[in-house]
Amino acid sequence: MYKVNAGCHYFCAFILNVDFDNFLLILMKKYPAKLLLFGEHTVNLGSQALATPLPLFSGHWDFSENKNEWAGRLLEFAGYLNKAPLFINLDINRFKKELSEGLFFNSNIPTGYGAGSSGALVAAIFDRYCMVREGRDLILLKKVFAQMESFFHGTSSGTDPLVCYLNKAVILNKKEIKTTVLPEMQLPFKLFLLDTGIKRQATPYIEYFLEKNKGVYFNKKIKKNYLPAVDSAIDCFINKKWESLFSEFNIISEFQYLYLKKMIPDKFNKIWKEGLESGYFKLKICGAGGGGFVLGMTNDFEKLKSEHDGLCFLKIPGNDVL
Structure with missing residues (x-):
């Protein structure tokens, strides 16, 4: 510029x-x-x-x-x-x-x-x-x-x-x-961004979510599993319950992988599943989904980067404060 x-x-x-x-x-x-x-x-x-x-x-x-x-x-x-x-x-x-x-x-x-x-x-x-x-x-x-x-x-x-x-x-x-005021995140836990390199429009994904929610089965799953996990994750974050936050992060990540797969870019399905199966990092959509940034939580950021050196991970500034 x-x-x-x-x-x-x-x-x-x-x-x-x-x-x-x-x-x-x-x-x-x-x-x-x-x-x-x-x-x-x-x-x-x-x-x-x-x-x-x-x-x-x-x-x-x-x-x-x-x-x-x-x-x-x-x-x-x-x-x-x-x-x-x-x-x-x-x-x-x-x-x-x-x-x-x-x-x-x-x-x-x-x-x-x-x-x-x-x-x-x-x-x-x-x-x-x-x-x-x-x-x-x-x-x-x-x-x-x-x-x-x-x-x-x-x-x-x-x-x-x-x-x-x-x-x-x-x-x-x-x-x-x-x-x-967000509390200081206790090490070794960190939040990070994964850059998908994909630009997207939010509206199609908002419409997709609302349409899916019209289904009785999906709506029940949302109310029983997803909404409580989101509210609990926010509560855990504010109250510095980092281990519990990691668990809620996993629930959110798994729900998105199973029921909102359209919101996960295809080339990131593998690492998403790996996160679910691993004990050291989890991923979730950030915003509408479909591209942009993916939000992650890990207890070993350096290991994550070294094992996936072809991907673009961004450490959030002040992550020890975020």
């Missing part, structure tokens, strides 16, 4: 009539990616969900002297926001003006991965252009973000932008949202 020099930053601060130090703070603020640890799909059926910022990837505002590939799309988004019946007031005129002056969102968050690429952008736009932010509760914020992000996905829960905006972990269900 093209980087502008300090002279251009001074010029932009001048034409926008803002203090240069404050201007740099605005540009330097990062909006992290988001990681859904537990609760994909099941949150719509009544389970909890646990999501956290993923600082491995982020985006921030920047200025470029050259027109960038996102300029047209951002102008379309500005037009959408100008017409949408939003619950809040955004300074759209300022947004359009700054876009014409070279503003762009410089992001390394992978798209099509369920990591919150559009969520981080929505959070950044809200943070920069919302005219009144005080006194808004998390439920209302989530609704606002859902309105905004629907431009990119047709429909949105608003969770991704909320996590990116707050830069805090959240526990949520259909009725409430609360922020939380």
Whole structure:
């Protein structure tokens, strides 16, 4: 991505009539990616969900002297926001003006991965252009973000932008949202990401899950085995019950392997099964499934990497804290 020099930053601060130090703070603020640890799909059926910022990837505002590939799309988004019946007031005129002056969102968050690429952008736009932010509760914020992000996905829960905006972990269900501080994970246990290298759209997998849930047998399995495991996993995580979390992780992984196999990319079936049969690592879908990242838990990360050196494993930053 093209980087502008300090002279251009001074010029932009001048034409926008803002203090240069404050201007740099605005540009330097990062909006992290988001990681859904537990609760994909099941949150719509009544389970909890646990999501956290993923600082491995982020985006921030920047200025470029050259027109960038996102300029047209951002102008379309500005037009959408100008017409949408939003619950809040955004300074759209300022947004359009700054876009014409070279503003762009410089992001390394992978798209099509369920990591919150559009969520981080929505959070950044809200943070920069919302005219009144005080006194808004998390439920209302989530609704606002859902309105905004629907431009990119047709429909949105608003969770991704909320996590990116707050830069805090959240526990949520259909009725409430609360922020939380994730405890330090006790060694040797670690969470990691497995990069499938596959971009996907979430909607087909959401529809697939909902369609499967119409089946009586599947619905019974969901209620009896899957939802309790998801809620228990979140409880174990928050309460530092690492051995129990590993067990719940295994239940979730096995359920997905047996009943949601379409959500597991074919070339990862072998390692998924190996994880179920092993005593040292487990895998689960991360987000909608079908590609993007796979979330894993292990008690021997180095062994896992050495035995599968052809795969891309990402250690989550602050994993000892995550």
